[in-house]
Every structure is written in structure tokens, then in C-alpha cells.
Amino acid sequence: MDPPFPPRYHERMSDALSSPAPSAPVPDPARLVARLGHVREWIFDLDNTLYPASNALFAQIEERMAAYMMRVFGLRRSDAQKLRREYWRDHGTTLAGLMRNHRTDPDAFLDEVHRIDFSVLRPDPRLRAAMLALPGRRIVFTNGTSDYARRVIAALGLDGCFEAVYGIREAFYTPKPLPAAYQRIFGADGLNPRRAAMFEDDPRNLEVPHALGVACVLVGPEARPDLPHVDFATDDLAGFVSRLGPLLRAAPRLESGA
Numbered sequence: 078m079d080p081p082f083p084p085r086y087h088e089r090m091s092d093a094l095s096s097p098a099p100s101a102p103v104p105d106p107a108r109l110v111a112r113l114g115h116v117r118e119w120i121f122d123l124d125n126t127l128y129p130a131s132n133a134l135f136a137q138i139e140e141r142m143a144a145y146m147m148r149v150f151g152l153r154r155s156d157a158q159k160l161r162r163e164y165w166r167d168h169g170t171t172l173a174g175l176m177r178n179h180r181t182d183p184d185a186f187l188d189e190v191h192r193i194d195f196s197v198l199r200p201d202p203r204l205r206a207a208m209l210a211l212p213g214r215r216i217v218f219t220n221g222t223s224d225y226a227r228r229v230i231a232a233l234g235l236d237g238c239f240e241a242v243y244g245i246r247e248a249f250y251t252p253k254p255l256p257a258a259y260q261r262i263f264g265a266d267g268l269n270p271r272r273a274a275m276f277e278d279d280p281r282n283l284e285v286p287h288a289l290g291v292a293c294v295l296v297g298p299e300a301r302p303d304l305p306h307v308d309f310a311t312d313d314l315a316g317f318v319s320r321l322g323p324l325l326r327a328a329p330r331l332e333s334g335a
Contacts (some may be wrong), residue, residue: 104309104317106324112292112308114325117213118273120286122253123226124219125278126296126314127233128198134229137193138221142171145189149179169252169281170220176250183250191225200234204315208238210322216241218262218275220252241266253282259289276314280304 121127124135139161146157164174175181208215216239219226223244230236245251247265248258263270270289276296277283283293287306294317295301300310311317 106320109309109321109324113274113321115272116274116292116325118268119208119211119213119215120268120273120275120291121215121217121239122219122275122277122279122282122296123217123221123229126276127204127217127229127235128201130278130297132197134193134195134197137197138190141190141193145186146175149181169254169258170245172245172250173252183245187222187225187245191222195228195232198229198232200232201315202234203319204233205235205238207315207319207322208235210326211318212322212325213272214240214268216243216266216268218243218253220245222246253277254279254285256285259285263289280307283307 124138128134130136139158142161143154143157146152146160147154150157150160152160160174161171164171164178168174168177172181172183172186175186176183217226217230219242221244223242223246226242226244230239230242243262243266248261251258251261253259270286270291273286273290274292274294275283275286276294278295278297278300280295280301283291283295283304284306287293287308292308293306295304295307295310296312296314296317298312300312301307302310309317
């Protein structure tokens with residue numbers, strides 16, 4: 078299994094996130110075209126990215142992860158939640174920490190924690206239209222399973238929007254933000270990072286893609302536009318993406334003066 082984060086990783090991220098988050102301005106159209114006009118590979122995280130965290134779908138998974146740890150390790154709920162957060166912080170996902178420290182069977186764990194109520198999600202026709210207007214290919218890359226991701230995609234009414242869906246099994250159980258996860262998924266997909274953009278709610282998960290040349294968009298109510306590895310930030314994914322399709326289609330005409 079891949080090593081945990083390098084020394085001082087958490088200190089660097091803590092320093093970057095310690096000051097109050099400035100509000101994310103509406104990006105200038107010229108800057109959007111300059112940074113995203115070449116993009117033909119659109120990579121989307123799943124949980125708390127394709128749908129807002131306020132839907133509390135992933136909160137159900139967090140509760141089930143804690144319940145698993147309570148049952149297996151005999152922990153109190155507060156201790157299980159604390160350990161779950163520590164493993165997420167130190168290893169990228171709770172599962173990665175469980176595998177490294179307890180040799181947890183990943184498939185049994187994933188199957189258990191993904192037994193949740195998807196009815197909290199509703200179809201998002203605005204996001205669907207915006208996705209389909211993007212030039213090029215769209216994929217999902219999640220630290221969950223691809224089977225779970227497809228259920229989320231279906232619940233959001235986004236069937237047919239993505240050419241490929243990649244999860245933790247396709248990454249050989251190596252989670253974002255570890256470099257090997259991106260190497261495995263980008264390599265399997267054949268995408269060119271320098272022609273790609275990635276949308277994520279966890280700023281840690283954009284550091285490696287940014288270093289590879291991927292344009293990075295941080296998504297969420299507290300998304301910071303001032304982090305060095307974040308090109309844009311938005312708390313409205315559908316609104317942000319809906320601007321891109323028409324803007325990028327018009328870009329060649331604008332640049333030629335037509």
C-alpha cells in the first residue's frame with residue numbers, strides 16, 4: 078500500500094487554510110477562457126462536489142463508518158468519530174487508515190458504508206444541461222466505489238453525462254490525494270493533464286493535479302480562491318459550469334474578431 082502523506086504535509090495545508098476564507102468572486106470571462114479554453118478533459122469528484130454538502134448524503138456514510146468502527150473495535154461513538162477523522166486527515170480516507178493500521182478488508186467496509194438512503198438527492202437538470210454543453214469528455218474520479226458513484230449520478234439525473242467513472246477500486250485502493258491515485262486513473266483513462274480541468278471539494282486533492290498541469294476548481298461553500306493550487310473557486314457548480322459551455326464555444330470567434 079502507498080505511504081501516507083509526506084512530512085509537514087498537514088502543517089503546510091493547515092497554514093494555507095488557517096486564515097479566514099475570502100469570498101469567491103465571479104471569474105472574469107477572459108480569465109476563464111485563458112485558463113480553461115484549451116480544456117477537453119473534464120474531471121469531477123463526486124461527493125460534496127456534484128451535489129452540495131447540505132444534502133447530507135455523505136454525512137450518512139460518515140455515520141456508517143463510525144458505526145463500523147464502534148462495532149469492530151468496541152469504541153464509543155465519540156472515539157470512533159475522532160479516529161475516523163484522524164485517518165481521513167493522515168491517510169486521505171478513513172478506509173486507507175483502516176487498511177494500513179488494521180488490515181481491514183476494503184470491499185466489506187465499502188459495501189457496508191455505502192448502504193445509505195439516496196432519496197435525499199434530486200435530479201439537477203441545470204447541472205445536466207451545463208455538463209452536456211462542455212466541449213470534450215467528462216469523467217468522474219472518486220474515492221468511493223464506481224458502483225456507488227453510478228447510483229449518485231443516476232439519482233442526480235446525470236446518466237449519460239460521463240464517458241467514464243473511476244473509483245477507489247480502479248485506483249487499487251490508493252486514495253486521492255496520494256500521487257499514485259492520479260497516476261493510475263489518469264494513466265488508465267489516457268487523459269492528458271495539460272488539457273484537463275478538475276472539480277473538487279477537498280483542496281488537498283487538487284495539489285497533485287495542479288502540479289501536473291490540470292486546471293483546478295475548488296467547489297463548496299467555503300471554497301478558497303487564494304490557495305496556490307486553486308485556479309477558481311465556486312459555491313455553485315451548476316452556475317459555474319453553465320457559464321463555461323457558451324463562453325468556450327464563443328472563444329474562437331472572439332479571439333479571431335468574428
